Amino acid sequence: MAVLTQEQITALVDLRHALHRRPELSGNESATANRMAKELTALGADRIWSDLGGHGVAAEFKGAQVGPTVLLRCELDGLPIHEVSDISYRSDIDGKGHLCGHDGHMVSMLGVAMRLAQRPARGRVILLFQPAEETGAGAKAVIEDKRWPELRPDFAFAYHNVPGRPLGEIGLRPGPGNCASRGMQILLVGKSSHAAAPEDGLSPSAAMAALMQALPELSTGTIGDNTFALSTLTHAKLGEPTYGIAPGHGELRVTLRCMTDERMEALVSDANALVTTHTADLAIKVLWHDIFLSVKNDAEATDIARRVATRQGHPRYEMPTPLRWSEDFGRYAGDGTKATLLYIGAGETHPQLHNPDYDFPDALIPLVTDLFSGIIADILGPSA
Numbered sequence: 001m002a003v004l005t006q007e008q009i010t011a012l013v014d015l016r017h018a019l020h021r022r023p024e025l026s027g028n029e030s031a032t033a034n035r036m037a038k039e040l041t042a043l044g045a046d047r048i049w050s051d052l053g054g055h056g057v058a059a060e061f062k063g064a065q066v067g068p069t070v071l072l073r074c075e076l077d078g079l080p081i082h083e084v085s086d087i088s089y090r091s092d093i094d095g096k097g098h099l100c101g102h103d104g105h106m107v108s109m110l111g112v113a114m115r116l117a118q119r120p121a122r123g124r125v126i127l128l129f130q131p132a133e134e135t136g137a138g139a140k141a142v143i144e145d146k147r148w149p150e151l152r153p154d155f156a157f158a159y160h161n162v163p164g165r166p167l168g169e170i171g172l173r174p175g176p177g178n179c180a181s182r183g184m185q186i187l188l189v190g191k192s193s194h195a196a197a198p199e200d201g202l203s204p205s206a207a208m209a210a211l212m213q214a215l216p217e218l219s220t221g222t223i224g225d226n227t228f229a230l231s232t233l234t235h236a237k238l239g240e241p242t243y244g245i246a247p248g249h250g251e252l253r254v255t256l257r258c259m260t261d262e263r264m265e266a267l268v269s270d271a272n273a274l275v276t277t278h279t280a281d282l283a284i285k286v287l288w289h290d291i292f293l294s295v296k297n298d299a300e301a302t303d304i305a306r307r308v309a310t311r312q313g314h315p316r317y318e319m320p321t322p323l324r325w326s327e328d329f330g331r332y333a334g335d336g337t338k339a340t341l342l343y344i345g346a347g348e349t350h351p352q353l354h355n356p357d358y359d360f361p362d363a364l365i366p367l368v369t370d371l372f373s374g375i376i377a378d379i380l381g382p383s384a
Helices: 006-021 030-042 102-115 138-144 205-214 261-278 299-312 328-332 364-380
Strands: 047-052 056-062 065-075 122-130 155-162 170-172 175-178 180-189 229-238 249-258 283-292 295-297 316-318 338-345
Touching: 006 030, 006 102, 006 364, 030 047, 030 056, 030 102, 030 122, 056 138, 065 102, 065 328, 065 364, 102 122, 102 155, 102 364, 122 138, 122 364, 138 328, 155 299, 155 328, 155 364, 170 299, 175 338, 180 205, 180 261, 205 229, 205 249, 205 261, 229 261, 249 261, 261 283, 295 299, 295 328, 295 338, 299 316, 299 338, 299 364, 328 338, 338 364
Parallel strands: 065 122, 065 155, 155 338, 170 316
Antiparallel strands: 047 056, 056 122, 170 338, 175 295, 180 249, 180 283, 229 249
């Protein structure tokens, strides 16, 4: 597969900037998805699937002979964060921003599509543009789509840019690579009363105070340790902001985080037990949101990426511990699929993911295109 020309790289950068201006939130990525389908059609994809698991788009590029299926995944969605930036292409939509780099991930895969004008020797490549990664709902919805069996791969690869690591460094980690996490919403209902007669009501304040102390104490261990668990209080609300009413309702939100799915099951059980212990007199409802499984990277797929990165001369980093943040790519592993997520440095002083001044580094676009094109060639053979 021929390398990208400077004209192609410039076109990809321009498209990335256009996507950056018009971010769409998880589950609402229709315009972005339509743009990706249009670009993939123009690049000669053999088949396009639309509306996968919501607004997902997939494109097939077939080799001349029968062989394995290699899936490369990127993400469509932005974040509900106001961008604070002086770049010329900053978000045009107040309160929404591509502040995680999904705009760059998308155009990297379009760069791979450009190079797939010369098809691999065998098998097929599926480029998947997944919806709703930020909420943990997208991969599950794609896999539950009735058309998923038409796409199911033998190998699946994706990447995430990683601020704080040298620009272009390829991070590799077989086994656990990203933590499982989920959001716990606790609704507490008692009975309000006049503030002059609080004894005639049932306030959730004492239960909330106890839980606000007890839930964070479920945290144990350190990242890389199978006992690792992190319980982070993220929101609390008690009654209404008045002076005449003793509150009758409250809400807590907590994020639970573990290195493995098994440890998460135990942490969920412990958190539920604490809620039961401290809320005996109240009506309680516990809701779960943003459920991410652990990313468990396949050793063989990771070895392939390592081999290609070495051959192409990229600096490599063998990650000693998983990352604490979550990624829903973990759902693609198993069921016959060997999957690995790669962690590509965005620069040692680059703003952190989800910071209001974050912006994807355009220099990664040709590098990632070359890396993933090399992975395809390693598995499916070079183009004729």
